[in-house]
Amino acid sequence: MTGFVRMESGGAIDRTQRLRFVFDGAPYESFAGDTIASALLANNVRIVGRSFKYHRPRGIYTAGAEEPNAILDLRHGARHDPNARATLEPLADGLELRSIHAKGTAARDRLAFLDRFARFIPAAFYYKTFMWPNWAAYEHRIRSLAGLGRLDPTARATSAAHVHAEVDVCVVGSGPSGLAAALAAARLGKRVMLVDERPELGGSLLHREAMIDGEQGAAWAGHVARTLRDCNVAILRRSTAVGLYDHNVLAVVQKGALSSANGERIWLVRAGQVVVATGAIERPLLFANNDRPGVMLADAALAYLRRYAVRLGERIVVATSNDSAYEAALALRGAGSDVHLVDSRPETDIDPALAASARAAGIELLAASRIDSVVGHRSVEAVILGNGKRISAELVAHSGGWTPSLHLYCHAKGKPQWDSTAGSYRPGNKVPGIDVVGAAAGLWDLDAMLQQATAIAGGQQGEAPRCNDKVKQWTAPSIVPSSGKRVWVDLQNDVTVADIELAVRENFSAVEHLKRYTTIGMGTDQGKTSNVNALAILAVSTSQEIAKFGTTTFRPPYVPVSMATVAGAERGQLQWPIRRLPAENTHRQEHAYFRDYGGVLRPAWYGARADAIAEECVAARNDAVVFDASSLGKIEIVGPAAAALLDFVYYTPMASLAVGRARYGLTLSEAGIVADDGVVLRLGPSHFVVSCSSSHVAGMVMQLEAWRQDRFDLARVFIHDATAHWATIAISGPGSKPIVAGLGLGIALDDATFPHMSVAEGSFGGRPARIARVSFTGERSYEISVPAAVGAQLWQSVRDAGASPLGIEALGVLRAEKGYIYVGQDTDGETMPHDLGVAGPRSKRQDAYVGDRSLFTPAASKANRKKLVGILAEGKTPVPTGAHAIEIVAGRKRGVGYVTSSYSSQRLGHPIALGLIEGGLDRGSEPIDLEHLGHSFKGRIVSPCFFDPKGARLNA
């Protein structure tokens, strides 16, 4: 036997371009135009991988996306694809390929012995066996045996482009139906996109004979492709429509794109009409050892012969249950092989003309026959028929009928219906905007397909391409499981007929249960060749109709898509951009240590000293410090209704705020929970600025807009988020006033005209400046906002005047000494304003404000609500933040609250903490027990303001 060889002529390969590649360490040569699969076959490579569970040798089985076996690890330059499908991947010079699953090589797999234990490891064996002591004890070893491809952690990350497109018609699949539909739509002047997973258009016409409009099918396809190009149809080759989503959006993964390092690109195509012309996938026949290398689907054998000119051995058995394999048998015979055609139908059911043409070609046609089993281990040697007859063979090409590819239709909530005459599913309900045509719709007659596709795309009846070839209905088989033998149903997951029968005996006979119990239909091929056979076996085993079972759910993607491609450019900073301060570079020169605070990159402290934070605290209390507060919200509220809007949104009344003054306020959610705090400045009768927490700006704008649009005249109040327009530099400390005076801001600074909690507008270096006397440190403070572009200049002027820099961490200590809260840290999802001691508006306000009614529910008035308190811990070290306060009630521990902030205070000389504790200060000053991760502490509840309770220092 000569094995599989490349023929001297024929095929769509370029014999002038030789390409070299490596498979499992051995070098090979082939031609441009090959796929990896055809190149391996032409080199007579039979074993391309090992099976998932039993490590049986496996060969190339199909010529398309449905391939279960020929999944290879591919490396090419910077590209690494651990699960490349050899049947669709074009060969390229320098490809390095490795089989997956195998320990060693596919041909010599050190785990091949596992197959001898097959009878001890049937479906669900893991669930039943590895129970003691628990699954986790075995998981690691079992997972190391299982596999598919492995990611290389050192591989360079790539980013695929995402392209958005909008068309009138998107046709998926460029077989005869797809081409006819695209042609009809293009002739009507529509914007058309045509998508196909292969480099060439034509689908089955590339290897099946057909005469359309008087031309050979392949020639007609080339002709139509040129016409489409001339009509500006967007043609995406090597592009797989992997998912059909809401409102007709197709996700198409394009390979071989130059714009990204892994050669992939995602198109998101919104189409007025999606024409699903995805064809059908051949269904295997079932016989023992039907997984041996050299057993392949008949249509694939035809494709390798006609498109890639690979002669698949001298002796071939073609087994079929339908007419479609006759073309393969005739072609293989025509290439000089000795062909036996084993047809399961009785002679009387076979078209006499078809039978005669086979016999005339010298094919031995055996009617009413079927293959019982395959002989051979590493390759096919012979087949044994049902009647015991032995026929020697190198290749078994088989066809058990066809399964329409309805994946995209199902993604769009289409419900396929079982057609018992055709023996296949076909589209059921009509999904708006989606039309299924051709073989995908269960049509097998080429002329009828062309007519249907043309009509669906809006073409006139006379316009449809015509085909006079008569194609008989391809009938599906009745399944005859050979009990007691090893008959594979799902090659990728190593599931046999016996496994399905076992699952049924154990009552896992619903289709979704069967899938999960046996793993049938999982993996990278998602059961494209196995699902219908599995249903048929289920039906036979339970003596029910296939139609009763339904299908498992088809979910995107149709073929695997790498996560790098899905992510595209959305990774790291591009996925979640960090916000930056206008004066960031200046802070870097000051040796700031940066951290991410709620999405803003801010200086945590300055310099590399171990006690930087403590030193910064001391400077703030004794001298003057400067702090970059640029990320604080600056939301402008403008218009005659501005005061009313703020009054409604804020818990603290704002309409009564005088022009030129500032007021600290809380906002609530409608549930009465504290949402944010901040300062509102009134610049004019109709002009306010809301200064909220840095990380709450977007939420605050949303909240203000929501109520503005719900309750106010939109022409009378406007909201504008100007946060990024302004840099805000805060100067704080007893020495701050002379520094501010030296800046020449053009405003009066004496405490009578410009007291604490007031705002004034001046200028800095000829640019506008807004100066507010508000304090988050408890010291005299000035917050100066200037246009972002001069923020660094202002910072420098203040530094030159003698203020030292203050980072966020020190500010956190200073504000805690004063009992000032961080909303979200010192409050939780139950905290109401009166829990923070801000009860005035609750008792006084009669008008409506957000959250008002929620403050008067029984829960809001309970005495044991968690309230803000200060906690003085015993000892010198701070209690951990998050430590729980514990009470012993009837011998059992009960949590009564927890520590929300905790620091060492340089100024006070002891640790301080804030917390939310049931009852708050009403608990009195008896010691409280605190616990954290097994450690116990003692503390005492005090007022949350530890320092300068009278606020004298604000004017110091």
Add this chain to the structure above:
Amino acid sequence: MQQVPCPWCGKRAEVEFRYAGDAGVKRPERMADDKTWAQYLHARKNAKGPAKELWIHTAGCGRWFVLSRDTLTHEVTGSEPMA
């Protein structure tokens, strides 16, 4: 990805919008009883089928509007400004 018709900007991709809950929820008066207020805060229809929803064109005009949408089929039948 759904296509949402903004009453001001026309049909745009879903990613430009934010969903903001059931439309037609009325804020009770300040002195409503506990039950009425709790209904307003928490009780939603969670319709399976045709629904009136509030959407915000966050990455566009910023306007809130009422979208008529089937929560089962995701079919959008229209949109109108907030009443």
